[in-house]
Amino acid sequence: MNFGFTEEQNLLKDQVQRFMKEACPMNRVREISKSDSTFDQALWQQTAELGWLGLTIPENFGGLGLKWIDLIVVLEAAAEGLGPLPIASQALASTAILACASEEQKASWLPAMASGEAVVTLGLYDEANWIDPAAVTASAKSTDDGFVLQGKKPFVNDALAANYLLLAVQGPNGLALAAVGKDQVTVTAQPTIDNTNPMASVDIDGVEISASDLLPMSDEQLAFLTDCGGVATTAEMVGAGTAILAMTNGYAKERIQFGKPIGQYQGVKHRLADMFVDLESYRSLCYFAAWAVYDSPEELAKAVSMAKGYASDAFAQIGIDGVGLHGAIGFTADYDAQLYLKRSKWARPMYGDSDYHMDRIATLGGL
Amino acid sequence: MDFDYTPDEQSFRQEVRSFIAENLPPKEQRGKNFLGTWLEKVRAKGWVGFAWPKEFGGSDGGLIEQAILKEEMSLAKAPPLGTSMMGLAWVGPGIMEYGTEEQKKKFIPDILDSKVTWCTGYSEPNHGSDLAAIQCKAELQGDHYLVNGQKIWTTGAPWSQWIILLTRTDFNVTSKHDGITCFLVPMDAPGVEVRPIQNMAGDKHFAEIFFTDVQVPVENRLGAEGEGWKVTVSALANERSSIGEVTQLQAKLDDLKTLVKNSKRQGKPASEDPKIRRTVAKFEIKISAMKYNGLRYLTKQIKGEPLTSETSVNKLHRASLEIEMDDFAIELSGQAGLQLRGGDEAVDNGSWSKGALNWPNVVIGGGTPNIQRNIIAERILGQPKD
Ligand SMILES: Cc1cc2nc3c(=O)[nH]c(=O)nc-3n(C[C@H](O)[C@H](O)[C@H](O)COP(=O)(O)OP(=O)(O)OC[C@H]3O[C@@H](n4cnc5c(N)ncnc54)[C@H](O)[C@@H]3O)c2cc1C
Numbered sequence: 170m171n172f173g174f175t176e177e178q179n180l181l182k183d184q185v186q187r188f189m190k191e192a193c194p195m196n197r198v199r200e201i202s203k204s205d206s207t208f209d210q211a212l213w214q215q216t217a218e219l220g221w222l223g224l225t226i227p228e229n230f231g232g233l234g235l236k237w238i239d240l241i242v243v244l245e246a247a248a249e250g251l252g253p254l255p256i257a258s259q260a261l262a263s264t265a266i267l268a269c270a271s272e273e274q275k276a277s278w279l280p281a282m283a284s285g286e287a288v289v290t291l292g293l294y295d296e297a298n299w300i301d302p303a304a305v306t307a308s309a310k311s312t313d314d315g316f317v318l319q320g321k322k323p324f325v326n327d328a329l330a331a332n333y334l335l336l337a338v339q340g341p342n343g344l345a346l347a348a349v350g351k352d353q354v355t356v357t358a359q360p361t362i363d364n365t366n367p368m369a370s371v372d373i374d375g376v377e378i379s380a381s382d383l384l385p386m387s388d389e390q391l392a393f394l395t396d397c398g399g400v401a402t403t404a405e406m407v408g409a410g411t412a413i414l415a416m417t418n419g420y421a422k423e424r425i426q427f428g429k430p431i432g433q434y435q436g437v438k439h440r441l442a443d444m445f446v447d448l449e450s451y452r453s454l455c456y457f458a459a460w461a462v463y464d465s466p467e468e469l470a471k472a473v474s475m476a477k478g479y480a481s482d483a484f485a486q487i488g489i490d491g492v493g494l495h496g497a498i499g500f501t502a503d504y505d506a507q508l509y510l511k512r513s514k515w516a517r518p519m520y521g522d523s524d525y526h527m528d529r530i531a532t533l534g535g536l
Numbered sequence: 537m538d539f540d541y542t543p544d545e546q547s548f549r550q551e552v553r554s555f556i557a558e559n560l561p562p563k564e565q566r567g568k569n570f571l572g573t574w575l576e577k578v579r580a581k582g583w584v585g586f587a588w589p590k591e592f593g594g595s596d597g598g599l600i601e602q603a604i605l606k607e608e609m610s611l612a613k614a615p616p617l618g619t620s621m622m623g624l625a626w627v628g629p630g631i632m633e634y635g636t637e638e639q640k641k642k643f644i645p646d647i648l649d650s651k652v653t654w655c656t657g658y659s660e661p662n663h664g665s666d667l668a669a670i671q672c673k674a675e676l677q678g679d680h681y682l683v684n685g686q687k688i689w690t691t692g693a694p695w696s697q698w699i700i701l702l703t704r705t706d707f708n709v710t711s712k713h714d715g716i717t718c719f720l721v722p723m724d725a726p727g728v729e730v731r732p733i734q735n736m737a738g739d740k741h742f743a744e745i746f747f748t749d750v751q752v753p754v755e756n757r758l759g760a761e762g763e764g765w766k767v768t769v770s771a772l773a774n775e776r777s778s779i780g781e782v783t784q785l786q787a788k789l790d791d792l793k794t795l796v797k798n799s800k801r802q803g804k805p806a807s808e809d810p811k812i813r814r815t816v817a818k819f820e821i822k823i824s825a826m827k828y829n830g831l832r833y834l835t836k837q838i839k840g841e842p843l844t845s846e847t848s849v850n851k852l853h854r855a856s857l858e859i860e861m862d863d864f865a866i867e868l869s870g871q872a873g874l875q876l877r878g879g880d881e882a883v884d885n886g887s888w889s890k891g892a893l894n895w896p897n898v899v900i901g902g903g904t905p906n907i908q909r910n911i912i913a914e915r916i917l918g919q920p921k922d
Contacts, residue, residue, distance in 0.1 A: 170538070170539060170540070170541055170545070170600055170831070170834075170835075171537060171538055171835055171838075172537060172539070172828065172831040172832050172834070172835045173537065173832065173835040173836065173839065174537065175537075238537050418917050418918075418919070421919060422918065422919065422920070429920070430919075430920050432913070432917075432919035432920055433919065433920040433921070433922050434922070435906070435909075435910070435922060437919075438909070438910065438913035438914070438917075438919045438922070439906070439909040439910075439913065441912075441913050441917055441919065442908075442909035442910075442912035442913045442917070443909070445849070445912055445913075445916065445917060446849050446852055446853070446912065449829060449846070449849050450822075450825035450826075450829060450849065450853070451825070453825060453828035453829045453831075453832050454821070454824060454825055454828055456537070456828070456832075457828050460537050460538075460539070464538070464539075465539070474817075475820070475821050475824050475825075478817065478821055479821050479825060524810075524814065526817075527813065527814045527817035527818060527821070528810065528813055528814065528817070530817035530820055530821065531807075531813035531814070531816055531817045534793065534816070534817070534820055535793060535797075536793060536796060536797070536807045536813055536816060
């Protein structure tokens with residue numbers, strides 16, 4: 170029994186935190202988010218060289234052969250600085266390839282993903298706020314030498330940065346993932362509240378793909394990938410929550426009103442304590458869920474729903490209190506607290522809001 | 537990170553389970569002498585004071601084995617491992633750390649053998665949360681101290697033989713944490729008067745105690761004069777793991793789910809009501825959060841990292857669960873939920889309605905939620921004291 174991180178994992182965390190501070194401080198995050206591509210190729214290449222893109226890719230496919238518990242170390246630490254790097258999307262896409270592709274396809278995709286040469290993202294559902302195989306309505310129909318696609322995927326994370334996309338469709342024999350190149354489809358930015366985590370729609374109407382670019386996917390695999398998305402999102406919520414709590418906690422020690430630091434007033438310090446309680450709690454649940462991805466798949470669904478079910482509402486509140494406890498300065502565009510509040514709104518519905526997850530917990534728990 | 541147990545730990549768990557299977561008959565089949573026999577047997581196993589050093593009659597048990605023992609015992613809803621609960625939780629550890637050789641010889645075996653029950657005399661009418669400000673007075677007079685003052689909310693005072701008593705021996709101190717001295721006092725000493733207090737659930741578990749010219753021999757002082765605060769704080773730090781509480785809460789959640797399955801709302805199955813499903817799921821999430829928080833803190837302890845005040849996180853979760861779960865159950869059951877044990881339509885023999893009146897045991901007894909939030913903000917987050 171050991172529910173802690175290893176020496177290597179702690180070193181990895183330090184490495185990511187240092188990288189974010191040096192190579193991608195907040196002013197750089199803001200610049201990248203404002204650019205058209207919302208993507209920094211040079212930064213991306215550095216993350217590839219550090220090995221972060223191949224963490225969960227097996228060694229024989231050019232990766233490091235580690236587990237999701239190692240991956241979330243990177244996701245959490247990068248999210249402390251709101252790193253605008255599609256690491257989670259890349260990891261989800263490689264997890265999808267590992268789950269659904271043939272050995273040959275793995276050999277052609279995964280090494281290029283580990284090296285960063287291919288930037289790949291995953292788009293699963295066509296309906297906002299509906300997680301179910303039936304919420305995949307885009308389709309692939311057989312042609313003489315392959316398939317023709319139909320539909321338009323809304324709100325695909327990191328679609329602008331990607332050069333390949335894996336999109337869930339209803340194929341002739343059930344669910345499948347269609348692999349398409351960016352140049353085959355029309356990607357249109359869909360700006361949201363949070364421009365540090367860009368999304369776009371992907372129009373695939375009439376796009377033709379070869380037979381080998383349609384990867385069969387079972388309902389269970391779709392559910393598994395959705396759960397992995399939940400783990401990745403929650404890990405980022407842990408990192409971003411840690412950062413805004415630290416920022417707010419520090420401010421409360423320094424800001425003087427009525428002759429005392431505001432952190433001395435219980436209206437302030439008790440809110441900080443509650444933020445800490447919630448963050449600690451969804452942190453523990455998140456680590457367990459990440460561990461379960463590889464080591465206890467039968468517990469994964471419930472573990473993810475616990476973590477994301479808790480984090481969705483808790484991080485939203487942490488975002489609000491983080492801004493609120495700063496007073497007016499927190500409301501300003503130049504101050505970073507607002508970026509975290511926006512991230513909390515972004516994360517809330519991703520891979521299921523609290524209603525979805527709590528209902529699933531009730532079902533899994535026999536109600 | 538791994539949640540597997542070593543073969544040794546697994547076989548220890550197996551040993552606990554087989555012991556329970558052999559020695560814990562269902563409630564209806566337990567005879568008059570059951571508890572006495574049970575206590576003797578767990579004592580013989582070395583499970584009372586399991587983590588205490590061997591030289592004092594403990595087993596030097598490891599942190600994980602201790603957690604396993606607690607978990608299995610509360611899973612089986614077993615009786616306690618000893619009847620001297622406060623003796624085992626903090627009086628014993630306090631004596632082992634600060635006591636004289638005579639005190640150790642005199643008190644430790646009786647705690648382990650469930651022969652003596654201890655109560656805790658800390659709180660006073662005017663000093664609860666602000667414990668360090670206590671005023672109960674002890675004055676050195678030759679070979680004894682003379683104690684005068686009052687304690688209150690002392691759980692178990694009506695049936696305890698001994699009390700661990702916090703007094704003030706010095707009133708001219710700059711810091712209120714100085715000048716406090718701790719004593720071990722027999723409850724039948726002349727001048728000790730106990731008046732039980734009835735709580736809102738109808739029980740008389742706690743009491744107020746008046747001390748009038750009570751003579752306490754110097755050899756009954758625990759730790760040095762003026763060192764009482766240190767003794768108290770370090771003794772209280774002994775009871776940390778929340779593993780047993782999590783299993784108890786899980787069992788309560790199972791009962792709650794059964795109740796939901798058997799209940800109706802507006803004529804329809806309650807289990808289909810989205811609000812009810814969400815509420816039950818929230819309880820389940822909080823209990824799991826306590827479990828995994830607890831395991832993370834346990835791992836820290838095993839690695840020898842100091843635990844600061846993280847346990848306050850789980851105390852806050854537990855406080856809200858204790859209040860909300862029973863309340864939810866009685867609300868679910870309408871007026872029948874309000875009946876106490878024995879009522880003609882009482883739900884689950886009134887256990888929920890009783891629980892809805894009993895939460896202060898947990899929520900106030902061990903330091904109130906406001907105090908837990910102060911602890912987190914000040915000791916973990918480093919905010920200035922208020
Ligand atoms: C069931 C039960 C069993 C107990 N058993 C024992 C026992 O065996 N031995 C023993 O010594 N004591 C015992 N106690 C007493 C217990 O430790 C105290 O009740 C507790 O510390 C609170 O003190 P108080 O009741 O005087 O409340 P107070 O300290 O007067 O608090 C009243 C209210 O003010 C709030 N408050 C106080 N200070 C602050 C602050 N700084 N900031 C914000 N809010 C504050 C509290 O949260 C509370 O809501 C028991 C209590 C209960 C309910």
